[in-house]
Amino acid sequence: MMYRAVARHAAKLVSVLALVSVTTFLLLETIPGDRLASVLPEGATPEMRAAAEERFGLNGSLPERFFSWLGSALQGDLGRSMQSQVPVTDSILERLPVTLELATLSILLALLIAIPVGVYSGYRPGGLVDRIATFLCSITLSIPSFLLGVLLVFVFAVTLSALPVTGWTPLSEGLVPHIRSLVLPVVTLAAVETVGFIRLLRNDMVATLQQDFVLSARARGLSTPRILLVHALRPSAFSLLTVMGVSLGRLIGGTVIVETLFSLPGLGTLVITAITGRDFLLVQGIVLVVAVAYVLLNALVDLTYPLLDPRVRTS
């Protein structure tokens, strides 16, 4: 049964990716204006234009260009950046780990806070913890991430000098400096995710705790922590898991503001550089990779549903 589900997802995945590749390619083809304007110098000669068209693969018919691009992409060659001349694949692979780490840690931090708070708020709706959590969630939601980042920088970096203002220290330069460079961006990103997770889990917990099987568990004399964490959390985490997958995918493609604010060498800053520099080949490559990551993550989330709820497996 599981194998069939995987095969079904794989077939869906292939068709989605085919659609993504065509759309990505055509999207950039339809952008108005001179695609070489950003790379041609002032006073460029016709020879320069011809050389640029050849270099960036813009001198064939549309189908020729698409199949040439797709053929190379399938071999991992997404061309070279029009601005920096760095292979697009290398640029993405260099940046992806930073964004992945940032996104994953943000989600983990959000879960670390959201699960206990959401579970307890759901267990005692309207109680002190629930009210405090609701209040803090409302405040956090009303602060945009760029403002939260600036506030955190002002307090923890400028005033207290406890953490760096900007920059990224790779793990190879030591665990502590690496973590120090991560704290503010991760907290900034995690804040909004935490709020969403808490609200979702709390509401699902409230609903789950009214189910018959919970009453039955109580009647059997099971302890409250066991009921909450073993019996109620798993079915309540269904929506949380879905949203978490979507959030992770969104963060991989969308940590633009936080990466820019903290000058982090991730996909977010790369995509900003590519868009503002009209580096079409780089934009094309990033969109493709982010789309693939998004689709794969959601497929993975789909495949984990049966682990949480056996009814999904049989259906």
Place this chain on the structure above:
Amino acid sequence: MRIRPRSTAVACIGAVVALLGSACGSGEASSLSPAGDPVRGGTLVYSYNTEAQSVDPATCAIGIGVGPCQAVYGALLDYDLETGEIEPGMAESFTTEDGKAWTLKLRPGLTFSDGTPFDAAAVAFNWGRILDPALLSPSASVAKTIDWEVVDPTTLSVTSKEVNYQLDFGLTEALAYIASPTAIEALGADFGNNPVGAGPFTLTSWARGTEMILDRNPTYWDQPRPYVDRLVLKTIPADDQRFNALQAGEVDVMAVTVQKYAARAEGAGMKVTSAPLLGGTGFRLSHRGPLADPDVRTAIAKLIDNEQIMNAVYPGEPVASGFTPEDSPLYDPGSAWPERDVQGAQKLLDDYRSRTGSGDIELTYVLTAGSPVLSQTAELIQSQLQQVDGLRVRIVPLEGAAFAAAMTSGDYDLIVSGLGGTHPDNLYKVFRTGGSSNNSGYSNPTVDEALDLTHTSNDPAVVESAYKTAINELVATNAYRFWRHARTDLISPANVHGVEVAYQYWFRPELVWIQQ
């Protein structure tokens, strides 16, 4: 000591070219103890809001790429903003008697960091490479104005196709950077990411979008320079965030073009070095469509209210009352902007419309997207211009490269623009008929004649007078309008010495040392 030999014919130009540099200045923090002699050591972190795309000398010699290029290659000649002198760099001298036949003398015994010789053949190779259309080099517009021939390992004979006594300026920018031919041939398209030069630093690592790390080149010719062991070029897009990093001690030299940080920095005991740039914060006018008519351009000039823009957008900063600041040697009362005169502007426009039978005039005002300051200014200008009947302004914000594309293709009526650089020879590129950066369609025989004279004369008084003539004519014909003189501030803590503005946002890192 740095040596400053000059050819007799060219040296005199330096005095004239100090035109804008005269206003350079630095504010020293009063609490500083005497700095003493330079000492070696430490890491210097420089930060600006964007970074180079490549460190290939064929493409990095103009714009933001100058920073890493200068650090990795060293320039053949250096332009000193403060004195207006063009100084020896990797070359000992670049001399001429007639403005056409030039001789480039390199320092003997120079080697690239890969051990290969930095000789005249290497210079010829690099300049020839610039002319390859496939490299899309912005320096090609200068390289194609000259021919060259290797005379011996340290001598290159250069022939300018036109008389040009300011050709040496080209060797401070467009033709300044020479890379190892061996490395270029070995690395091909990847050379711009793995550059090999003979400058004060070598590239160690580059995390694109965030920071570039360069270490001292042990074979640099001008020992004990560079003084710092390591140079880090950090990209922090937001000015406030860059200033935060400076205050937190994470940045040693912050470059910024908004002047409000200078006062805050000096109040915090830091040093500020400033240099005026050519032109200012303003817009260039197209000379196509309705703007080809001088009356329409004059009407626009009469409608702009510099005071209002400055009070609203740059409170506290001085208002530009004309093209050149009053303390510049190029200052002339004739370069003052026309008086604001809404009724006069209305009359000029009405005359134009009745003369040509045209309806309302709609103009585009193109600016870079995402800048609150530029957006606010655009809205002010829109409201100022629309005070007359029959004139409409459409604000068109464009992302970075789209903006650059509009600029280079001339697809605008009014476009936010500086003039680039600090040297008045940039006027030649922007306003001379057929100039490499003349995208507005501007063509004026008086300006052409004056700018030609700046190239063909080696008399400082004549050159100065010619620049004044050109500028006055540019103002009279409303080719360009700005409200704020452009300026770069380099801000550094009190223990960082030797920071002086060079080129636009850059400095000479090999001269900087850190007081322990």
